[in-house]
Amino acid sequence: MRISTTSCLCPFLVCLCFIQRCSGASHHVPTKVPSKNQTKLANGETEVHHRPKRGWIWNQFFVLEEHMGPDAQYVGKLHSNSDKGDGSVRYILSGEGAGTIFIIDEVTGDIHATKSLDRERKTHYVLHAQALDRNTEEALEPKSEFIIKVQDINDNAPKFPDGPFVASVPEMSEVGTSVLQVTATDADDPTYGNSARIVYSILQGQPYFSVDPKTGIIRTALANMDREAREHYTVVIQAKDMAGQVGGLSGSTTINITLTDVNDNPPKFPQKNYQLYVPESAQVGKPVGKIKANDEDLGVNADIRYSIINSEGANMFSISADRDTREGIISLKKPLNFERKKTYTLNIEGVNTHVDPRFSYLGSFKDTATLKITVGDVDEAPVFSMDYYIMDVYENSPSGTEVGAVTARDPDSRNSHVRYFLDRKEEGINYFRVDEYSGVIYTTLPLDREDMPWHNITVMASEVDNPSLLSHVPVTVQVLDVNDNPPEIATDEEVIVCESSRPGQVIQTVTAVDKDDFANGQRFSFASPSQLPVNPNFTLKDNEDSTASIIARRRRFNHLTQELYELPIVVWDGGEPSLSGTSTLTLRVCPCQRHGRIRMCQGEAFLSSAGLSTGALIAILLCIVILLAIVVLFITLRRSKKEPLIISEEDIRENVVTYDDEGGGEEDTEAFDIIALRNPAAAEELKFRRDIRPEGRKHCGPPRIHRSPSVELDEVDVHQFIKQKLVEADMDTSVPPYDSLQTYAYEGQGSPTGSISPLDSPGTHSEQDFNYLDNWGPQFQKLAELYGDPESDVTT
Numbered sequence: 001m002r003i004s005t006t007s008c009l010c011p012f013l014v015c016l017c018f019i020q021r022c023s024g025a026s027h028h029v030p031t032k033v034p035s036k037n038q039t040k041l042a043n044g045e046t047e048v049h050h051r052p053k054r055g056w057i058w059n060q061f062f063v064l065e066e067h068m069g070p071d072a073q074y075v076g077k078l079h080s081n082s083d084k085g086d087g088s089v090r091y092i093l094s095g096e097g098a099g100t101i102f103i104i105d106e107v108t109g110d111i112h113a114t115k116s117l118d119r120e121r122k123t124h125y126v127l128h129a130q131a132l133d134r135n136t137e138e139a140l141e142p143k144s145e146f147i148i149k150v151q152d153i154n155d156n157a158p159k160f161p162d163g164p165f166v167a168s169v170p171e172m173s174e175v176g177t178s179v180l181q182v183t184a185t186d187a188d189d190p191t192y193g194n195s196a197r198i199v200y201s202i203l204q205g206q207p208y209f210s211v212d213p214k215t216g217i218i219r220t221a222l223a224n225m226d227r228e229a230r231e232h233y234t235v236v237i238q239a240k241d242m243a244g245q246v247g248g249l250s251g252s253t254t255i256n257i258t259l260t261d262v263n264d265n266p267p268k269f270p271q272k273n274y275q276l277y278v279p280e281s282a283q284v285g286k287p288v289g290k291i292k293a294n295d296e297d298l299g300v301n302a303d304i305r306y307s308i309i310n311s312e313g314a315n316m317f318s319i320s321a322d323r324d325t326r327e328g329i330i331s332l333k334k335p336l337n338f339e340r341k342k343t344y345t346l347n348i349e350g351v352n353t354h355v356d357p358r359f360s361y362l363g364s365f366k367d368t369a370t371l372k373i374t375v376g377d378v379d380e381a382p383v384f385s386m387d388y389y390i391m392d393v394y395e396n397s398p399s400g401t402e403v404g405a406v407t408a409r410d411p412d413s414r415n416s417h418v419r420y421f422l423d424r425k426e427e428g429i430n431y432f433r434v435d436e437y438s439g440v441i442y443t444t445l446p447l448d449r450e451d452m453p454w455h456n457i458t459v460m461a462s463e464v465d466n467p468s469l470l471s472h473v474p475v476t477v478q479v480l481d482v483n484d485n486p487p488e489i490a491t492d493e494e495v496i497v498c499e500s501s502r503p504g505q506v507i508q509t510v511t512a513v514d515k516d517d518f519a520n521g522q523r524f525s526f527a528s529p530s531q532l533p534v535n536p537n538f539t540l541k542d543n544e545d546s547t548a549s550i551i552a553r554r555r556r557f558n559h560l561t562q563e564l565y566e567l568p569i570v571v572w573d574g575g576e577p578s579l580s581g582t583s584t585l586t587l588r589v590c591p592c593q594r595h596g597r598i599r600m601c602q603g604e605a606f607l608s609s610a611g612l613s614t615g616a617l618i619a620i621l622l623c624i625v626i627l628l629a630i631v632v633l634f635i636t637l638r639r640s641k642k643e644p645l646i647i648s649e650e651d652i653r654e655n656v657v658t659y660d661d662e663g664g665g666e667e668d669t670e671a672f673d674i675i676a677l678r679n680p681a682a683a684e685e686l687k688f689r690r691d692i693r694p695e696g697r698k699h700c701g702p703p704r705i706h707r708s709p710s711v712e713l714d715e716v717d718v719h720q721f722i723k724q725k726l727v728e729a730d731m732d733t734s735v736p737p738y739d740s741l742q743t744y745a746y747e748g749q750g751s752p753t754g755s756i757s758p759l760d761s762p763g764t765h766s767e768q769d770f771n772y773l774d775n776w777g778p779q780f781q782k783l784a785e786l787y788g789d790p791e792s793d794v795t796t
Helices: 011-023 311-316 357-362 612-638 665-671 680-685 718-731 771-776 776-786 788-793
Strands: 002-004 038-040 047-048 062-064 072-078 089-095 102-104 110-113 124-133 144-151 165-170 178-181 201-206 209-210 217-220 232-240 250-260 275-279 287-292 306-308 318-319 326-334 343-352 366-376 388-394 402-405 419-420 431-434 440-445 454-463 470-480 493-497 506-513 524-527 536-544 545-554 564-573 580-590 590-593 598-601
Touching: 089 102, 165 178, 178 250, 201 209, 209 232, 250 590, 275 287, 275 598, 275 718, 287 366, 306 318, 311 318, 326 343, 326 665, 388 402, 402 470, 419 431, 506 524, 506 564, 524 536, 536 564, 590 680, 771 776
Parallel strands: 062 144, 165 250, 275 366, 388 470, 493 580
Antiparallel strands: 002 072, 038 047, 072 110, 089 124, 102 110, 124 144, 178 217, 201 232, 209 217, 232 250, 287 326, 306 343, 318 326, 343 366, 402 440, 419 454, 431 440, 454 470, 506 545, 524 564, 536 545, 564 580, 590 598
């Protein structure tokens, strides 16, 4: 199969092809190409030699865009080598636009375009062709792909997608200075003809600007364009396709060009001589007048620096430029005195701060003027020694405490007396007063730094001769801190204690706050109250960094047993003197669950299935505690029952017996063997055997028959015996190296009244009757036995 067309493939046939398409004459005539399988006969016919493979012969198809004719536009023709012209071959077309845009004659293979096409929307179409046997519907040729290209015509004008434009160029620029480049676009095919070949030209803006026809670059065309003469220009640029030829399409855009300023104008004073009146009461540092030089430039190019160039004026006055108004502000450097000098002459110079060296040929960018200042004589108000005062006073100072003093004087030659008073329009005057004559400020009430650390007052001064002239001075009083507020715990919220807390676990870290001010930062220390017993549940640890940690001392807290605990904490501050405060924290026990680092109380757990309420459980526990208390009390009472003072009458030892009840009378002396005082030999014998019961008596009977051992022993000088024991104690190296005091139950001799003890009178019996002791009850039974009938004792 072959496809024949009259589309010209060579460049020099382009015009001919275009004319043929426009005239519509014999479009796409198929070209018969002899094949090797054909033999030309003598009568001019050809004999076809059949072979199993047949092929397409392709030429590319073209179709003009924007076809507006009444008939469908002929595109080309499909032809197969198997087609003998008898109509047995059927041609089929498929692909993009097949059946809608492009149709094919099934018999002849002619292709037509039924719609007007736009190359800017779609440049080509891909289709597939196939030849079938009309009778058997079998494919005579395999399906093949071919392309129909939409041929461009000049139907789109150039456009400036970014217009209109705004540009700027410095004034006084040289000719040819680039301003802006504009670019137009054309939707036509740039590879076919001149439809998209654009040429730029300027329609408006001569003779100031020009444009490059190829690149679209706009340049200055006139030298020394002055912004002060004209600042804005409007330029219109045209773009035309077909290389600018007649019949080409065109588009235009507008460029608004502004000349930017350069420093090409020097400052100028409107006049050369000025006069100014300044009263002698003018304050130092305050403005007293203004002067201005004009500059036609803008922005920084018009900035002017003013200066006083003569010494007479520079010593008394200063001048500075106002950035907004560009005026020269004249201020007073020293106080004026009409009596000393009445006039001053100032030579003022104004100079541009940003000079462009390109325009130095225009001259110096500065100008000068003369200002004559006349000083006026006025009656001035008192002048304070300082512009403001800062004083301080300690808080809680008693009323009448001196805070500080202000001073003012009359600057006039009269030197009138000055009176002081406070401005009554301000708040805080109730706390202070000022002495009318001395200017000393006193407190009227005790001040509290925590309530108001700073006080601002205004002191006014006036002359006695002219009270209408007033001077004001601000006074700031700082209230200095003293340690007069105890610290307290920073939080009043409850502390949550988890039931699962372990001994040593930190429950919470607490801090303290203090209303007082500490120069080196607040420092606090913490402790539990010393007067309270040790808390068995929680302890407090001072972290020595102004914080404290609450630490659990036991485990197994139960909110059903006890839900709330109170923990008193004493906090000391680091002031002088140190103050302390006691705060009580409430600790709540509850089951906890952890969400990160946050502990949250869960809801109350339900009781077990036994159905016991909380009140019932508490009652049961209370009964158990009462029973245990009764048992402990019963055991304690039984153990504290009285026991005999001496286990055996024969058990007499040299020891000290402590009794917790009433004594037993004279029988208590049996706790110490008095024989050792009367018989030194016996003492030596018992010296190292005090842990053994003495065997001095083998008889029966009560021990009271030995009340007076002196009946049986010889008299011994006990005084000598005590001295001997003292020497032995001093010389003994086995005892500790210190003196000890040994006390002996010995009654001295030589008393003129005699002895009242029965120990020294074994043979003399009192005639007093002690039988009445038997009637005194069981408490005196022992005493009655000791002082009973002596005759019976001797007989026994």
